[in-house]
Amino acid sequence: MKKKLLSAILSLSLVATLLAGCGGSGSTATTSTSEASTSEAGSTAESEAPADTAVSAEGGSVYYLNFKPEQDEAWQTLAKAYTEETGVEVTVVTAASGQYETTLMSEMGKSSAPTLFQVNGPVGLANWKDYCYDLSGSDVYGQLTSDAYALKEGDTVYSIAYVIESYGLIVNKTLLKEAGYELTDIASFEDLKKVAEDITARSAELGFAAFSSAGMDGSSDWRFKTHLANLPIYFEYQEDGISSTEAIKGSYLDNYRAMWDLYINNSTCDPADLSAKTGDDSRAEFLNGDAVFYQNGSWEYNSLIEGGYTDDDLAMIPIYVGAGDEANQGLCTGTENYWCVNAEADPADIQATLDFMNWCVTSEAGTTAMASDMGFVIPFAAAVESPNLFVKQDVEYTAAGKTPVSWNFTTMPSEEWKNGVGSALTAYAADQSDANWDAVVAAFVDGWATEYALANGN
Amino acid sequence: MEKALKKYAPIFVLPTFAAFSIGFIVPFFQGLYLSFCQFTTTKNAKFIGLGNYARVFQDESFLDSFWFTVAFAIVSIILINVIAFVLALVLTRNNLKGTNVFRTVFFMPNLIGGIVLGYIWQILINCILSIVGEPLLALNSTAGYWGLIILMCWQQIGYMMIIYIAGIQNVPDTLTEAAAIDGANAWQTMLKVKLPMVMPSITICVFLTLTNSFKLFDQNLALTAGEPAHATEMLALNIYQTFYARAGAAWKGLGQAKAVVFCLLVIVISLIQFKATHSKEVQQ
Structure with a gap:
């Protein structure tokens, strides 16, 4: 009798876990998969979890969801340099190759969403337009060398390209x-x-x-x-x-x-x-x-x-x-890397993000890092010449x-x-x-x- | 004793219940609500009523995946259970040496994650296809179908075998002895005595393989990713692709609605199966 009871309990518990698993699949799209994708992003950036964006003196912080895995290390270094210089916390998380949209979608649903993210052009922008802060009055937009590098509608500037590639x-x-x-x-x-x-x-x-x-x-x-x-x-x-x-x-x-x-x-x-x-x-x-x-x-x-x-x-x-x-x-030659600022973020975070972007494209440390460490040609007034041979060839x-x-x-x-x-x-x-x-x-x-x-x- | 248990039960249940609520109940109902919405991120959902459900049944890719999943489920359920049962019979024989080693070896594939298995088998199958001069997996839906079946058999047979072994070992010796005295041969003993006695194990194993086949995702994603042109895309992957591979608010709600339909489908099918096999179980 005892044996039978035990086996009954065992099989019951088996079935119970199964039912739970089976029901769970119904919500796959919202929970498990989004967790999977964020953990992927987390693993790329290791300890830089978005959760620990500490609020700094000015009250704003930056969370950049980076698109380019090749430049992850350079961005982490640049973020650290910015924090040392200004005390503003900058978190850079890089999505795994081919997983950017998936990661972005999950991250944007969080309470600590990215303040700075990317779209790949007009088609990508269509999906995220409602989340884009109007950059028209910002300093960083003023640095842009040509309006051809901005995605705009009327006077609203949704996003600006930050790298030109060939x-x-x-x-x-x-x-x-x-x-x-x-x-x-x-x-x-x-x-x-x-x-x-x-x-x-x-x-x-x-x-x-x-x-x-x-x-x-x-x-x-x-x-x-x-x-x-x-x-x-x-x-x-x-x-x-x-x-x-x-x-x-x-x-x-x-x-x-x-x-x-x-x-x-x-x-x-x-x-x-x-x-x-x-x-x-x-x-x-x-x-x-x-x-x-x-x-x-x-x-x-x-x-x-x-x-x-x-x-x-x-x-x-x-x-x-x-x-x-x-x-x-x-x-x-062109770009599919456009910066967008999250309009739903806290105003202090938006300001911190705009400052960070402006610093990246105007300060010596920022422009040098983008040219040398990342090998970018950036469409901004203060751009430094990149040692990248292919980029130089494009100019030639x-x-x-x-x-x-x-x-x-x-x-x-x-x-x-x-x-x-x-x-x-x-x-x-x-x-x-x-x-x-x-x-x-x-x-x-x-x-x-x-x-x-x-x-x-x- | 019993009184104390009753008194403190809620406290002991609380951690699991909290985890279950956070990880399952809340997202489940949130998901249910989102299936009636249009949204880009889950916090900005706009209620649109039943529109998403209407589109689910117009979506041909969803129906295609459904039939592919059914075809996969039937073959894999039969193969996995038959082979696992035969292995269990062989490995419960008293005169065989090293049964424990064999049991461990057969069980081991179950310990490897689906994604890893998928990529390993992708390399193996592509090598074989390349040697025999057939199109590789990404171009070959037949190979993709059988590849998935081989992969699932390899992974699940060991697990089901363990459950069957437990069932077979639970058949009382008195019954088999009585059958032998009555002059039943090995085949008759198996069919008339052992099989009815292990019916509870069969119920569980068929249930497991059925739900696993319908919910299959990792292996599908890693082995074929639905190639060529969505021909090997199973239901779970189809939902994932609707949700993530498409840009625009209209697709998110559709994916969510598909997920709800999918969930109901799996529950209904497995309940029918459970009833059907459960009714065949005998009491000692």
């Missing part, structure tokens, strides 16, 4: 020379194709491939579904004289295909394996000297230098896709009369659109048939219209 094809000049070419040999898509295909033909003898793997894992696929996809969008916008659209036509998708073909068929790996290749794989291949070209941006500069390259080995060239005026095409290209390609991917209708294009691109890479390319076109063109309608509530 991307293109990063070239290993040493390997290029080994293959018998100079940078000056590549001035158009035709040139690039010729060089890449020649390297592929001789890859066994040379010991390296033309392009590092175009990985379509989540850590790398944004280079193609977002950054490379910017080029057909840019040329279409140029042709039509527009800056955003509710329905893309896909006029330059053939160029997109030609470029994608070039990337995947002259690469370090079999195109069928791309779906599992990560961003780290691609960077490692480039660092190992397995590939001459690597599509990425100025934010990669520090990791390439830490990986053992010097400025003499590296260069960044425009992504030529065989469209527009290639002779005068520059790097893809522009000085030589070339037109930078603007970042139009901030007008892509939704993340879901990017994912759709990414999935189709991956499928096409594994089996390069016309039918599979039609699926890419469908995801690009039809997907745009569908997603635009969904995102704008039509």
Whole structure:
């Protein structure tokens, strides 16, 4: 009898825990997942928990939810320097790569919400507009060199860009020379194709491939579904004289295909394996000297230098896709990093945040840290020149009369659109048939219209 | 003694009750309320009535995930329970050496977290697919489906096996002996004596595997992340994607409404199952 009672109690307790677990799943979206994401953010920044934002002498404190994991350390140092100088508490928390929106959403729901956060452009702003403090009268807005770097509606300034970045094809000049070419040999898509295909033909003898793997894992696929996809969008916008659209036509998708073909068929790996290749794989291949070209941006500069390259080995060239005026095409230069101040924060915290932002872009310590430690070009009056080679190259290209390609991917209708294009691109890479390319076109063109309608509530 | 227990019971219950309220009851009802709202952050919710629920049933991706989940649940429940039961039978035989070692080994996968398992199996399965020249997981929904089943079997069989072992060991020797004296062979003993006696274990194991299959999230996220094009997205992941992968207030409430529908669904299905198997249990 006793035994039976015991087993009954045991099974009861089992069922009870289960029922609890089962019911809990109903509230997954609010509780457990949001906890998961914040703990992720917490782990990136370790002990800097948002909870311990102590109130300082002036009564205000700053909580910055940083978007860029590469610059986390530099921000922590800068925050500490600011606290030492002024006594104002600054907490910097960095969201894990690809988790910014998730983290932001959870953090904004808290009582100690971020006072300073980021949006990635007009589409991202739409989601957070109600939370943005009007920056029009602020000192930091006064420092901005051009209104083109602000997101505004009428006289209301919702957010301002704090870094200008460039991307293109990063070239290993040493390997290029080994293959018998100079940078000056590549001035158009035709040139690039010729060089890449020649390297592929001789890859066994040379010991390296033309392009590092175009990985379509989540850590790398944004280079193609977002950054490379910017080029057909840019040329279409140029042709039509527009800056955003509710329905893309896909006029330059053939160029997109030609470029994608070039990337995947002259690469370090079999195109069928791309779906599992990560961003780290691609960077490692480039660092190992397995590939001459690597599509990425100025934010990669520090990791390439830490990986053992010097400025003499590296260069960044425009992504030529065989469209527009290639002779005068520059790097893809723009921003998807806009600062917003949380309008719902305590007025003292808002003031502290505005002071901190202004200090970052005007003080010597701030501007030096942003230029040297973070490698940023900042669109503010007191900017210091950055040692970042790719950024300097962008300046040279522009000085030589070339037109930078603007970042139009901030007008892509939704993340879901990017994912759709990414999935189709991956499928096409594994089996390069016309039918599979039609699926890419469908995801690009039809997907745009569908997603635009969904995102704008039509 | 009993009086004292009654008197102090509330004090002993309090810590657990407080934790349960904070961690479960409050968010549950908050979630219920939010499913009727439009919101970006939970503190600025705007009540809109039943609109979100109307959209749940128009959302094709939700229905697709539902059918994928059902297909996954049926196969994994059968496989996990049958294999776990067979293993339990084998490991309760008296003449087998090292049963404890085997039990430990089979149980061990259960101690590894779902995300880690998902990524390990992703590497393994991708390697195999690459060797046999098939499309990798991100492009191959069939491989994704079977991958999930293999992963879940590997993880859960050991756990269910332990419950079955406990059940089988509880079958009184007097019954099996009596059956042997009456001339029943091993198969008949198993079917007519042991199986009815372990019915309570079967109830629990089927309940566990059923709810686990429906609620599966970590493994799904890590192994396939719903690729290709949401074809391997199960209900929990679909809810997560609705809530987090979409920008805009309209999607948050929709995700929340999906979560409530999902919760009711799991409760109803598991209650039906519980009733059905429970009625087959016999009293000694």
